Amino acid sequence: EVQLVESGGGSVQPGRSLRLSCAASGFNFDGYAMLWVRQAPGKGLEWVSGISWDTGTIGYADSVKGRFTISRDNAKNSLYLQMNSLRPEDTALYYCAKGGPSYGVGSYDYWGQGTLVTVSS
């Protein structure tokens, strides 16, 4: 059974940092692209960042470019999102999702339950 479990969310002040983690199990983690998608309270889905299976291709939404860094550790079946210079508009539920074998395919077949990030003074 595929499982994605996010952690690391919390409440922080603007300008501070957080590191999200996603523990994956039930599939060959090192064979698939992975991504982060967020959902602000009462709003729709927003693609945040994606990473290919071999970390050779990485992408970011313009809204987080230069502030967020995605990474993965295939030996630990884990995905990460380092979030710096956080802003109130980054407040959202952050989902980890599994992509396809190829980066750039917009189909995500498994999602975690999300971890909540709140940025407020």
Place this chain on the structure above:
Amino acid sequence: QSVLTQPPSVSAAPGQKVTISCSGSSSNIGNNYVSWYQQLPGTAPKLLIYDNHKRPSGIPDRFSGSKSGTSATLGITGLQTGDEADYYCGTWDSSLSAGVFGGGTKLTVL
């Protein structure tokens, strides 16, 4: 403002059929596969349709997808109260080099 455009809401009676549209451009829908997601209240999104019209294992054939040019459509037949949810279309945008989603459509089964 989402890159893909969906109607904010649709509604229909139990047993009826509903369609949800998703409009984009040549840089996204026009040249990439479309997927659809169902988000029940308080839960994570669930993949309903991928590669424009394919259904993952376990998704009933009441759900269907199609694509024409720069638009895509999700169809749901035999509506049930349990289908009440938010539905999102998604695809890759080759110009942005990023994934994109529609703004979501709230389905109400009257």
